[in-house]
Amino acid sequence: MPQAADGSHTSDLVVLGGGSGGYAAAFRAAELGLSVTLIEKDKLGGTCLHRGCIPTKALLHAAEIADSARDGAKFGVRSTLESIDMPGVHSYKDKVVGGLYKGVQGLFKQHKINVVAAAGRLVSPTAVEADGVTYEGRHILLATGSVPRTLPGLQLDGERxxxxxxxxxxxxxxxxxxxxxxxxxxxxxxxxxxxxxxxxxxxxxxxxxxxxxxxxxxxxxxxxxxxxxxxxxxxxxxxxxxxxxxxxxxxxxxxxxxxxxxxxxxxGRGPVSEGLGYEQAGVTLDRGFVVVDDYYQSSVPTISAVGDLIPTLQLAHAGFGEGILVAERLAGVAVSPIDYAGVPRITYSEPEVASVGYTEEQAAQKYGADGIESFVLNLAGIGKAQILGTSGATKVIRKKDGPVIGIHIVGTRAGELLAEGQLIYNWEAYPEDVAPLIHPHPTLSEAIGEAHLALAGKPLHVHP
Structure with missing residues (x-):
């Protein structure tokens, strides 16, 4: 990385924040031949890897194991749940996080990204300062993420x-x-x-x-x-x-x-933007969020922002997509705005709740109540759901005589079914396009197939 006579360092892109959006932008920019400096005061990987997606899902998997042990008799397996060993649970969780963290660190080395382990602050439209050193960039990407919110007057103590x-x-x-x-x-x-x-x-x-x-x-x-x-x-x-x-x-x-x-x-979670020099550099904020256009450019042309710092979906995979889009835009690659309705959303509870596209209420507001059709398939009619002992439903919403505009699934492992739902929505498929596709039996994926068969007017395992 070039160093100026005044001790400053210059890169094509300086990223402030090493979470999902920041590192996705850094990786893609490096792949496209840009020089990249990333400044992160904490561990690379951000909230998702260390305090969000990964550790919570590890805990939820441990919870699933606990339920299986407790409920084994339902399946003819005599088992008992003696206790929850929280040190053991944390050891398992930390091992998962640690392995992924090493992988992310390796990717930074592979992409030859200059990583600065320090707290950074925006000091101009083209510079970030960290530990007394100025890092100049042709472009700056703000990706400082979010922290848990509280309510006015509600004091957190970390104990009770x-x-x-x-x-x-x-x-x-x-x-x-x-x-x-x-x-x-x-x-x-x-x-x-x-x-x-x-x-x-x-x-x-x-x-x-x-x-x-x-x-x-x-x-x-x-x-x-x-x-x-x-x-x-x-x-x-x-x-x-x-x-x-x-x-x-x-x-x-x-x-x-x-x-x-x-x-x-x-x-909820609030953006981390206070005291970081954003407004002093001319960046417009709204309730702490950086205001950006459809391509994540802020009010300052040389500064972009992604992830939880902007008022979009607070999801790691949304941050990935935003970061990649910024990197490609800076490298001169043609890009298109993200359709956030087409970004999958999953709650990893038991049962899981998964969705893509519009809710029925949103669809009715957009197209009129008479302009949409929907079908709800009860998972009780799906063989694999009976085997797993799960209940729930799959709802598919389409425009009247048009493409699918919403898929909503509730049930065990619903999130794993949503990849197909994402393709159906984003490729603007009609139920008639999906109906001929043969889904494997017995699997939960049949819920997607059966619902589209019904909407296409040829239901199979559905009571009239």
């Missing part, structure tokens, strides 16, 4: 009132927990803690859990959670919390008081 970051390293299974927030993070922790044996209560101010998902998916999840013994207070606001000798008492605005060992605050 905690965030998802704290929950990931908790050294025990709480006897009881109240989860404030019924979105993805809250639902996933509710699921895993219940599998580990905790008493779980969710509080969600909006009328249903997973409020951004299709209403039918939320209803199926809530029904499944009730069967599992998870209590949900929806449509009611949090009023306050008091610490007690043994835990907390959570108060709701309807007068309900809930005693628990812990309160997990899972009300």
């Amino acid at each position: 009132i905690i965030t998802s970051d704290d929950a990931l390293i908790l050294d025990r299974v709480p006897e009881s927990v109240v989860i404030l927030g019924g979105g993805v993070i809250g639902v996933e922790f509710a699921s895993l803690w219940r599998s580990f044996g905790a008493e779980v209560t969710i509080v969600e101010a909006l009328p249903r859990l997973l409020p951004t998902e299709d209403a039918s998916s939320s209803k199926l999840l809530e029904r499944a959670f009730r069967r599992r013994g998870i209590t949900a207070h929806t449509g009611v606001r949090f009023a306050g919390v008091t610490r007690t000798e043994n835990g907390v008492v959570v108060s709701l605005e309807d007068g309900t008081a809930i005693d628990a060992e812990l309160l997990l605050v899972a009300v």
